[in-house]
Amino acid sequence: MNRDLHSIRRDYQFEDLLEEQAGNEPFTLFDTWLEKAIEACPDDPTAMTLSTVDQDGWPHSRVVLLKQRNDSGFSFFTNYDSEKGQQLAQNNKACMTFFWPALSRQVRIEGTIEKVSREMSVTYFASRPRGSQLAARTSRQSATIESREALQKAFEAEEQAFDDQNVPCPDNWGGYVLKPNFIEFWQGRPSRLHDRICFTQKDEGWLRTRKAP
Structure with missing residues (x-):
């Protein structure tokens, strides 16, 4: 590559993220930010990078779509036999990262992942x-194909097999929910003095802290 990558940068000119704006728990702020992203980012505002770890300790990341955020956590759907499904079966600790340029x-968002109910998977599949x-x-x-x-x-x-029929949800397809124990909100600021407000789950609730950029 002949392009000068060192010169590609921009200064961030957005408002501060202050503690009083962040609140005492992370979900209200996340919902507010997601609503703003849906308005401001027409292309895949619910896209997130899902990071998992395989049995040898190697990290793997890919982009998936958030399909639900409720009291249980953050949900997405996929093939359970995929690489990420196999990795989550071995190690259910994972990380989701949203970026809205x-x-x-x-x-x-960091936490543990588990499968959603079969009923929820079938209902979403039908939609x-x-x-x-x-x-x-x-x-x-994730399998190698010819x-x-x-x-x-x-x-x-498959089209022919289910012509004029409802398509049933495969047994190996469904949802996962990440139950968070750590959430960090990053807001770009001028001169790289970014705001980083973090929430860590404790027995009594959420501990809010600020990290240096």
């Missing part, structure tokens, strides 16, 4: 577009 904001349902049945996610053509033929076979 238009707002110069980042949220990092997906039909093409996405068929793709979930077609794809052996070619794009082979994948397309498998998809067409």
